[in-house]
C-alpha cells in the first residue's frame with residue numbers, strides 16, 4: 001500500500017513562526033525566507049490583507065503557510081471559499097497548513113464562518129483551522145462549532161507580550177485545557193521590547209511567538225531562542 005502519511009498527517013507547527021505582514025515580493029523577503037528555513041521548515045504567518053495579497057505572493061512555493069481570511073462586512077461565509085482560492089493562487093499552492101478567521105464578525109453570528117473554515121479541511125485546501133482576535137465567548141463558540149464539524153480548532157492567535165498579558169486570565173487557560181496551540185502576535189510589541197527578554201518569556205510559557213522581521217540576523221536570533229527554550233504545545 002502506498003505511504004500517503006505525508007498527505008494525511010499535517011506537519012508540526014514548530015516552536016516559533018515567521019510573521020510576514022511586511023513581506024513583499026523581492027530580495028528582502030527572499031533573504032528572510034532563506035534565513036527562517038535555513039535549518040528546517042518554519043511556519044510563515046500571512047493574511048490575505050497583508051500588503052493586499054503581496055505578503056502571500058512573497059511566500060509563493062513556501063512549504064508551511066498559515067493565512068487569514070477577513071470576514072469583511074460585504075462578504076458572507078460562502079465567500080470564504082473564493083477568498084481561499086485567491087490566497088492559494090497567490091501562494092502558488094494547493095493547500096495551506098492553517099487557515100484562520102482573522103477577526104470575528106462584529107454584529108452577526110460567527111458560526112457560518114467557522115463552518116466554512118472547517119469545510120476547507122474536508123476539501124484538503126487547509127490542513128488545520130484557527131481564529132484570531134476572538135474574545136473568550138467568541139472562542140468558546142468557535143471551538144464548539146468546529147468540533148461539531150469534526151475539525152478541532154488547532155490554533156488561536158492573539159496579541160501577547162511582556163507588556164500585554166490579558167490573555168493569561170482566560171484565553172490561554174482555555175487553549176491549554178483544549179490542546180489548542182496559542183500563537184502570540186506582536187511578540188516584541190512592534191520592536192519596542194528586547195528580543196532577549198520578550199521571546200524567552202513566550203517560549204517558556206509554551207506559546208508560539210509570531211515574530212515579524214525582515215532582517216536575517218534577527219531571524220537567526222529568534223531561532224536561537226526557540227532552539228534553547230522550545231517544547232511548545234502538544235501539537236508542536
Ligand SMILES: NC(=O)c1ccc[n+]([C@@H]2O[C@H](COP(=O)([O-])OP(=O)(O)OC[C@H]3O[C@@H](n4cnc5c(N)ncnc54)[C@H](OP(=O)(O)O)[C@@H]3O)[C@@H](O)[C@H]2O)c1
Nearest residue numbers: 019020021185186187188189190191195212213214215218
Ligand atoms: N492576527 C492579527 O490580527 C495580527 C496582528 C498583527 C500582527 N500579526 C502577525 O504577527 C507578526 C508580528 O507582528 P509585528 O511584526 O507587528 O510585531 P513584532 O514581531 O512584535 O515586531 C516587529 C518589529 O520588531 C523588529 N525586530 C524583530 N526582531 C528584532 C530583534 N531581534 N531586535 C530588534 N528588533 C527586532 C522588526 O524589525 P526588523 O525587520 O528590522 O527586524 C519589526 O520592526 C506579523 O508579521 C503578523 O504575521 C497578526
